Amino acid sequence: MNSSIAFWNIFHKDLRNYYFKPPNISWGIIFPIAWALMFFLRSRNTLDIRDLLPGVIAMAVLFGTTSLLSVTLNFERKSRSFERLLLAPIDSNLLMLAKTIGAIAFGIINAFVPIIFAAFLADLSGINWLNVLGSIVLIAVTSTFLGLFISVTAHEVFEAQTYSNFFRFPMLFLCGLFIPVSQLPVVLRPFSYLLPLTYGTDILKTAIHGNGLIPIWISFLVLTGFSLALFWLSTRNIKKKWIY
């Protein structure tokens, strides 16, 4: 059977049914624009903008990927349309990839909102764009799969959204975006290194102004590890709990 047809049609349906709907466009695109503007306009000079850029990019990706994922999963499960996907002859790994690729794509697109703004306001020369792109993709993938893991564990959309806030907000404070990890209280530091966003932010910092703390290849490796583990746990949970 041609599984790629199923894959692209699930992706396409989610884009049409959820991602390209006005509430999501406003939450997903306007939100990072507002944040980017808020941070950039408050900064005193263009150097600040470059300093802030990694943080704003990471935030845009994080919110872009996790804002809708639970809707595409928990809502469909509640309305039972998700059963159609489970009853179709599609391998469960491929199915979960199809269900998450929309979130990943949306997160990546979101990342370019602050970059475009910054390009008008500051000098962005000397940035290693390949590493920036690599880390954007990996942040998008890990935060999507973290969202997937949360959604699969939750029963309802609101539950998934509540759980995901438990992760999102502490993650923003602990990942070294606004407060460098080295300045965090000693007891909190180990937690920073348990969070995938810490590694993604660190790559962005290295690529944008060369002041990351972790060797870049370690960060890439850790993020890939996080992605694989979260994806594996999520599909296992689906098979265990959603096929009861």
Added chain:
Amino acid sequence: MTILEVKKLTKSYGKFTAVDSVDFTIEQGEIFGFLGPNGAGKTSTINMLTGLSRPTSGAITLSGVDCVKNIKQAQRRIGIVPDESNLYEEMNGFENLSFCASLYGMAKAKRERRAGELLEEFGLDGTGKKPFKAYSKGMKRKLTIAAGMIHDPEILFLDEPTTGIDVENARQIRKLISTLNANGTTIFLTTHYIEEAERLCHRIGFIVGGKIVKIGTIAELMSEAQRENIVQFALENEVSSLKETLSNEFPGFTIDVLDNAGVKIHSPETVNLMPFMKFFDQHRITVHEAKIIRPSLEEVFVKVTGIGMDKLKKEKEGGKR
């Protein structure tokens, strides 16, 4: 030829056993029905057969494929119509069908042609552009059946296809099911309407409390009750005072005196009416009517399961929206 074979299929939810060591087979080309009251385990069985839930124990084989181990392989060949329509509310009929077809790997041109054909065949071509949420209940169910048929499955599972549907739509749906079957699709359906099982199915399994208590063709099930002959007399007056006299006069018959001036005679042999007519005449009782009561599937069900008819809803009540 056997298409589906189920052996000792069991499903427990915690300590509660919803489906209890069920055995049955479905032959190619037939309509096989599960008839049972709410909570009998019909949906639980369908969910295991289609891969939505995992059996606690037992074996399912579909055309030689082990469904417990290789459900993804089996799912290509089966169509599913769940008890509640579960298509996408925002998408129209055509988009829903085309999307469902894509899940089975059908290419765009082919699936759009097939979606158009099915909309027409199911009398939904006028509403193909309306979003699913704007459909009436009957239309929703029809589109859900179309979605189950989109990839031309060998066997179609229908879970209570007419429950909650108005009488006219229910009639059309039954007709659709017969037509699909006549065109070669094997059908497994569940219902709690006796009339529906009797009208549609070639073979029926009575399921109660997770167990199949009886299984057979309609004729086989009927013969169970036909061993008994029943004659009912409608009389001018109430005759309870004559009960003893009647029993003495006609040994070998079981005689019920009914409240509404009637008498019901049960006998293993064919009943000769003349002696009874004479008896009533002697006692100056006018006989308005004497009729042979044909046993119905309903009586068989009540007899075999010990469950009163109130547990199985009548179609008229259930047909209300």
